[in-house]
Amino acid sequence: xxxxxxxxxxxxxxxxxxxxxxxxxxxxxxxxxxxxxxxxxxxxxxxxxxxxxxxxxxxxxxxxxxxxxxxxxxxxxxxxxxxxxxxxxxxxxxxxxxxxxxxxxxxxxxx
Amino acid sequence: xxxxxxxxxxxxxxxxxxxxxxxxxxxxxxxxxxxxxxxxxxxxxxxxxxxxxxxxxxxxxxxxxxxxxxxxxxxxxxxxxxxxxxxxxxxxxxxxxxxxxxxxxxxxxxxxxx
Numbered sequence: 469x470x471x472x473x474x475x476x477x478x479x480x481x482x483x484x485x486x487x488x489x490x491x492x493x494x495x496x497x498x499x500x501x502x503x504x505x506x507x508x509x510x511x512x513x514x515x516x517x518x519x520x521x522x523x524x525x526x527x528x529x530x531x532x533x534x535x536x537x538x539x540x541x542x543x544x545x546x547x548x549x550x551x552x553x554x555x556x557x558x559x560x561x562x563x564x565x566x567x568x569x570x571x572x573x574x575x576x577x578x579x
Numbered sequence: 580x581x582x583x584x585x586x587x588x589x590x591x592x593x594x595x596x597x598x599x600x601x602x603x604x605x606x607x608x609x610x611x612x613x614x615x616x617x618x619x620x621x622x623x624x625x626x627x628x629x630x631x632x633x634x635x636x637x638x639x640x641x642x643x644x645x646x647x648x649x650x651x652x653x654x655x656x657x658x659x660x661x662x663x664x665x666x667x668x669x670x671x672x673x674x675x676x677x678x679x680x681x682x683x684x685x686x687x688x689x690x691x692x693x
Contacts, residue, residue: 476619502681511669511684512622556622558682567612567673567682571621 469494472559474570483579487544491557491570494538498568500560501533503542505553506572512556516542547577581605585670585685592660592692600655600688602670609675611653612682615639615666622669628653629675660692 474491481487489503499520504512516531518524518540524531530543540559544551557570586601604611612627624637628647642664644656653672657664667689671682 474621500681504684509687511686514681514683517681567624569614569622571619 471495471498471568472557472570474557475573476571478574478576480576480578481547483547483549483577485547485577487542487547487551487575487577489542489544489555489557489573489575491540491559492538493540493559493568495561496535496538497561498559501531501540502558502560503529503531504556504558504569506556507553515555547575549577549579552576583670583672583683583685585668585688587688588686589689590691592657592690594660594662594692596660598657598660600657600668600670600690602653602655602685603651604653604670604672604683605651606672606683607650608672608683609650610682611647611670611672612637613643613645613653613655614669614671615664616669616687617666625655625668657690662692664690665692666690 472493501518503516505515506512518531518533521533521535528545532541554572554574556572560567583604609630613625614622616622623639625643626645628634634645667687669687670685673682
């Protein structure tokens with residue numbers, strides 16, 4: 469079983485829609501949860517970072533962690549064509565030495 | 580502050596050739612790592628280092644070698660290139676203590692082995 473699973477999509481939504489991206493993970497020891505955005509032919513860039521459970525909001529983006537279900541989500545409100553990218557979830561244990569990435573979800577926001 | 584830099588951006592090798600992918604960071608991060616990214620496979624960890632002189636294997640280490648003589652640099656060596664090593668390679672760095680532990684990625688090296 470992989471440490472983290474992510475639906476690869478692709479996901480296509482109209483501009484202005486609310487987007488929900490999700491990952492599940494297997495090990496309850498993971499404490500750090502991240503979302504990266506990767507534009508085509510570029511390196512991943514950190515979008516959101518959350519420690520332990522709860523929500524974190526940054527502008528149009530909200531990251532949510534449900535440790536009881538081992539489920540993490542990224543919500544994008546009022547999606548824009550510039551949000552079209554691949555989104556990768558990532559998790560890490562307390563030591564910060566081992567990072568595990570989902571395979572990424574490809575998102576296209578249609579104008 | 581340049582962050583994480585990688586050279587070269589593109590490389591074409593013949594089967595059996597060797598080469599070194601360079602990675603440097605100026606954030607004084609202890610942790611550095613190399614990933615390869617292939618379609619449908621996501622990012623797979625090749626090797627990582629938690630400090631100068633300390634390296635360890637990740638998920639897919641075969642055919643690759645690393646060393647870490649300074650905090651800033653973490654080169655990845657392909658010993659004898661094979662077509663299966665055609666991929667995009669990313670170097671990343673992060674802190675390992677005191678948090679937060681998010682990784683910062685370089686722009687990538689696109690490698691083709693013919």
